[in-house]
Structure formats: C-alpha cells, structure tokens
Amino acid sequence: MTSPFTKHQDVEQQTLVQVLFEQQFKRSAELVCHAPGRVNLIGDHTDYNDGFVLPAAINYGTTIAASAREDNIVKVYAHDCDQQVSEFSLDEIVFDEQMMWSNYVKGSLQALLKKYPAIKGANLVVTGNVPQGAGLSSSASFEIAILKAFAELYQLTLDGVNAALLGQQAENDFVGCNCGIMDQLISAMGQQGHAMLLDCKSLSFEDAPIPEDLTLFIINSNVKRGLVDSEYNLRREQCEAVAKYFSASALREVTLTQLNLAQKEIEPVLFRRARHVITENERAVNTFKALKINDMATISAAMRDSHISLRDDFEVTTKEMDGLVEMIDAVLGDSGGVRMTGGGFGGCVVALVPNDLVTQVNEVVNTQYESQFALKPSIYLCTATQGAFRYNWVNIESDKIKINQ
Numbered sequence: 001m002t003s004p005f006t007k008h009q010d011v012e013q014q015t016l017v018q019v020l021f022e023q024q025f026k027r028s029a030e031l032v033c034h035a036p037g038r039v040n041l042i043g044d045h046t047d048y049n050d051g052f053v054l055p056a057a058i059n060y061g062t063t064i065a066a067s068a069r070e071d072n073i074v075k076v077y078a079h080d081c082d083q084q085v086s087e088f089s090l091d092e093i094v095f096d097e098q099m100m101w102s103n104y105v106k107g108s109l110q111a112l113l114k115k116y117p118a119i120k121g122a123n124l125v126v127t128g129n130v131p132q133g134a135g136l137s138s139s140a141s142f143e144i145a146i147l148k149a150f151a152e153l154y155q156l157t158l159d160g161v162n163a164a165l166l167g168q169q170a171e172n173d174f175v176g177c178n179c180g181i182m183d184q185l186i187s188a189m190g191q192q193g194h195a196m197l198l199d200c201k202s203l204s205f206e207d208a209p210i211p212e213d214l215t216l217f218i219i220n221s222n223v224k225r226g227l228v229d230s231e232y233n234l235r236r237e238q239c240e241a242v243a244k245y246f247s248a249s250a251l252r253e254v255t256l257t258q259l260n261l262a263q264k265e266i267e268p269v270l271f272r273r274a275r276h277v278i279t280e281n282e283r284a285v286n287t288f289k290a291l292k293i294n295d296m297a298t299i300s301a302a303m304r305d306s307h308i309s310l311r312d313d314f315e316v317t318t319k320e321m322d323g324l325v326e327m328i329d330a331v332l333g334d335s336g337g338v339r340m341t342g343g344g345f346g347g348c349v350v351a352l353v354p355n356d357l358v359t360q361v362n363e364v365v366n367t368q369y370e371s372q373f374a375l376k377p378s379i380y381l382c383t384a385t386q387g388a389f390r391y392n393w394v395n396i397e398s399d400k401i402k403i404n405q
C-alpha cells in the first residue's frame with residue numbers, strides 16, 4: 001500500500017471500504033475482512049532457520065470489502081495505490097510488472113487455487129494503513145486479508161496456520177521473496193494484548209500478555225529501503241550454507257558450541273551470520289519467559305543484544321536505526337527495551353516503553369532524530385490486536401459519508 005490511511009482518519013476502515021465498494025461496483029459488498037500488520041519484539045531472521053520469533057499483531061492493517069462472482073474474474077480496486085484497478089482471470093494468473101501491489105493478490109490466489117481449485121472470482125476493494133516498506137508486514141497483512149476474504153466468501157475450511165502457509169507460498173513462489181512464516185502467521189493468528197512465541201519448525205505457538213503498563217512504541221526511521229529482497233535472500237542463503245556445513249536441516253539444529261568449535265573452518269561472514277541466528281533464538285525464548293513474569297531487566301538486555309547482533313553479525317541495520325536505538329536506550333535504561341524490528345535495511349525500530357516514559361521518549365526522538373539524520377521520524381503508538389477476522393456487518397448510509405481522496 002503506497003499511502004498510509006491517515007488521510008481518511010475521519011472514516012473507519014470498514015466504513016470506507018463499504019462505501020468505496022458501492023461506488024465501484026454499484027451494489028453492496030457481501031462482507032468485510034481485516035488482517036493486521038505486525039511488529040516483532042525479538043527473534044529476527046530466525047524464522048527461515050526453523051527458529052523462534054516473538055511478534056505481536058498491531059492495530060494497523062489491511063481491510064477488504066468483497067463479493068463473490070459467478071465467473072473466474074477477480075477485480076480489485078486498491079484505494080491507496082493511486083486508486084488502481086487490477087482485473088484478471090483465475091485461469092491465467094501472471095505477474096504484473098506495473099501494478100506490483102496486485103502480485104500479492106495474484107500470488108495468494110494462485111496458492112489458494114492449488115488447495116481449493118473450485119473457487120470462483122470476486123470483486124474486491126482494498127485499503128490499508130500499514131506503512132509500506134517499514135518492516136511492519138504490510139504485504140503479509142494484504143495476503144492474509146485476501147485469503148480471509150476468499151475463505152469467508154467460499155466458506156473454505158482454511159485455518160490460520162494454513163492461511164499463513166499459503167501467504168508465505170505467495171511470497172516465495174510468486175513475489176520472489178524467500179521469507180519465513182512469521183509475518184503471515186501472526187497476522188492470521190495474533191491475540192489481542194498478547195505477543196506470540198512461535199516455533200517456526202513445529203509451527204506451535206504460545207501467547208504471553210504484554211503488561212498493561214508498557215506501550216508498544218514504534219518509530220519508522222523513514223529510510224527508504226533498498227535492495228531488500230536481494231539482500232534478504234542472500235542472508236538466507238548464507239544461513240543455509242552454514243547449516244549445510246553441519247549437515248543440519250537448519251541452523252536451529254546447530255548449537256553455539258558446535259559453531260564456535262568450527263570457527264576456523266567457516267568463512268568469517270558466514271560465521272557471524274550463524275552466530276546471530278543461534279544467539280537470537282535463545283534471546284527470543286528468554287524474552288518470552290521474561291515477559292510472562294514481567295522481568296524487564298532481562299527483556300531490556302535481550303533487546304539490546306539483539307540489536308547489536310543484527311547490526312554487527314547480521315549487518316541488516318542502518319546508521320539511522322542504530323541512532324534511534326541509541327537515543328531511546330539512553331532514556332529507557334533497564335526499564336524498557338528497544339531494537340530494530342523486521343527484515344531491516346531501513347524501516348522501523350520497536351521499543352517497549354513504560355507508560356510513564358512515553359512522553360520523554362517521544363520528545364527525544366522528535367528533537368534528536370531529525371537534527372542528527374535530517375529525516376523526520378514517524379511514531380506509532382500501537383496496541384497488540386487480534387489476527388485476521390471478518391467484521392460484523394454494519395448498515396451505512398453511504399450518501400452521507402464523505403471520503404477525502
């Protein structure tokens with residue numbers, strides 16, 4: 001989604017898509033679905049190594065109004081992507097070089113068709129407010145919203161884990177990013193007020209409440225991310241190369257002792273990549289345990305170490321993200337935690353901030369970031385929300401609602 005939803009703050013997302021649907025298709029939508037973006041508290045670049053992650057679904061996401069069609073045509077109006085319309089047949093799904101956003105729809109449906117070949121087309125209106133390219137999973141929220149809408153339209157027995165696997169397939173096989181399962185799974189299965197420890201090998205998960213005295217404070221560095229997919233895929237290849245060296249199915253199976261013993265045999269860059277993954281898995285599990293007992297000192301240290309590891313060993317941070325982490329860490333000390341979040345190479349930093357320090361952190365970011373990096377930060381005070389859902393239908397008087405274009 002190219003532009004944040006903030007333009008339409010006066011209209012709820014659900015209402016917005018219902019009204020837009022009527023305008024586009026001259027009839028009411030059958031249903032409205034929503035899937036959230038996510039923030040990862042800790043455990044980055046571990047999911048595709050069969051490791052552990054600790055994300056939460058956030059109150060920014062993708063909302064879709066949908067109606068079934070009797071033919072195989074899918075017609076999508078993307079309100080936030082310059083109001084573009086993509087129309088294609090389920091019989092011939094081809095990559096679109098122009099409307100890149102439409103490939104998330106196409107990829108998801110291509111994957112869905114393999115499992116449910118009998119589905120028909122649909123009319124869809126999409127809007128989203130997850131900042132794009134910020135490391136908050138706007139694409140996973142789009143895929144999961146599409147899959148949820150089709151599951152509801154055609155009453156498919158598609159549970160959240162399988163929807164996540166299809167969304168991941170869309171990215172891997174159609175869009176061309178070899179991402180792991182984290183983003184799609186939390187978007188499908190997140191729990192309000194909770195973070196989820198996900199074991200990316202078994203796909204089992206457990207939730208822990210985020211203490212109420214903490215705010216999920218997200219800052220977008222607004223560094224435009226470049227070469228993300230190629231650098232991301234390269235990191236994955238490097239991890240797989242080390243796993244192969246140990247004849248392991250994934251780095252999850254390799255211990256730090258084994259890695260250290262083999263240090264002389266392994267290229268230094270590959271050694272550092274693997275060290276990040278192995279230590280990050282341990283930090284994710286420890287943070288989850290600490291979250292359950294509100295042990296902030298442990299969370300704080302783990303988040304600090306995670307950032308350093310992503311900066312020095314995995315090399316996916318930028319100087320702007322490092323700067324943000326440093327200035328926030330100086331305020332929080334051991335009473336909160338801060339680190340980069342997501343794939344990296346730009347994008348967001350996440351902080352767990354005690355409610356009584358929110359104003360201070362806000363002020364530090366607003367005064368110091370721009371003067372140091374000549375970029376304006378965007379701040380999102382988030383809450384952990386539930387995963388994908390279908391809205392209860394509301395009747396609207398669409399002629400009374402004015403939408404700012």
Ligand code: GLA
Binds near residue numbers: 040043135182183
């Ligand atoms: C991206 C990918 C995820 C995960 C993170 C890094 O968000 O989509 O699968 O690998 O990067 O943790």
